[in-house]
Amino acid sequence: MTVTPPASLANRVIRIDDPADPRIAGFRDIRERDLRRRHGSFIVEGAVVLPVLLDAHEGGRFCAESVLILENRLEGFAERLERLPADVPIHVAPRAVIDAVAGFPMHRGVLALARESEAASAPLDFHAMAGNALVVAGQAIANHDNMGGILRNAAVFGADGALFDAQSCDPLYRKAIRVSVGGVLRVPFEHGGTGLSMVERLAANGFTVIGLSPRGEHDLETVPIEGRTALLLGTEGPGLTEGMLSRVTSARISQAPGMDSLNVATASGIALYTLARRMGRIA
């Protein structure tokens, strides 16, 4: 081996020199996997997001199944990798092998295959949430960048959970995870059902649902909020329908007159920031 593994990992590191090695088949052609999970597994990549997975592993929502790492990145991750259960294989390979496996130059060089544990696929635990809980809900969020952006913002502003209807894309798509900078792995989420069923469940659990729209009745700065609050976002382009807006408390973000609306991920950032601030959840 060109690079000697740290002593703590010497006994469990598996050296890979052939991109066709079946032990790393799960990492093959991951670019094509942007669009779906393979047998329920998903890809986590990068020096920022991988630690979130490894930490989440301990929390129980997600499990690493297998790790593939550039030989010269091993030392930097040794402390976290040591804590992985012994049955999680840690594969080490030189750059040419990693690039050949992935199907493109894999600059980050740190990858894991992961799956959801039962804890992650359980419904959100509304009973455990505080009286000033804040969650975000998305209806038909179709774009992976926006999904990732919303979950990044949810993590940054400390949201207690996220809900996406069945028309929304999978929050565990590779690109959504990457754009979320690990937010997908930090913020408990649900994915399924209809927009209407989300709104009904939130209301039944004591949430005031704030539907964000350029046509919203209230200004976001002054919309009445009290107790648990959910921010509801609509699909890219058309946004929330009039029918949905009529069922919730609608609010708008002030902007210059006559301009197009904000990107939905940016709007989620402004609204989560404003709500978290107004609710005294951030200093």
Place this chain on the structure above:
Amino acid sequence: MTVTPPASLANRVIRIDDPADPRIAGFRDIRERDLRRRHGSFIVEGAVVLPVLLDAHEGGRFCAESVLILENRLEGFAERLERLPADVPIHVAPRAVIDAVAGFPMHRGVLALARESEAASAPLDFHAMAGNALVVAGQAIANHDNMGGILRNAAVFGADGALFDAQSCDPLYRKAIRVSVGGVLRVPFEHGGTGLSMVERLAANGFTVIGLSPRGEHDLETVPIEGRTALLLGTEGPGLTEGMLSRVTSARISQAPGMDSLNVATASGIALYTLARRMGRIA
């Protein structure tokens, strides 16, 4: 012609049936042109952004040089296209021809080649700006999505101008224009110089420069602002250097403790919203 052009355009529409027609050479393989302009021209595409260009044409900052449009989209754009000077050719083609020219399925089907007029390449006219002017400045904004997002937000919140240093990518890259939803064509901008020279020019023109950083000294909600205000954003990842932060008024966006920072485009949205609101520029 399969679709008859509106009478008002019948005399000037040029029917294209061959993707290799030299009259539309400027539209060839536009995907590869994500990364640079060709002979100073840039590509504007889509039913949302093209009208911004056509309107900007009248304002004088940008000129359409040539239009290429799907035959069945012509009628919807007729009113705007009629106002184009007679020397701007309007090419009409069926879908197969447009896709073959562009090099990929061109769903939007409305394209223009455009160039900057002298007015657009002139420095920002600080003298003409109001006493409560708001501008945004970016240092080493390298990602086209972020460049487009910052300029979209600048347009939405009515910024008077934008400055980007020479290390930042070209705001007129195809993808930046698309992500900006035309904001690039609405907000006057400058591109060049160093971060330091931007800050010095802003200060010389009476701007308080607010440097945004997770390590900022003031909370964005209470940072002292008076008169002209500039929001300064740093490069993706590392953000503004300590040296730069020491030269400006530094401010942070409150967030949950221990989380990673916001994406720079999202941060620009939150900060422009907050500053525009605090300055009384948006209702």
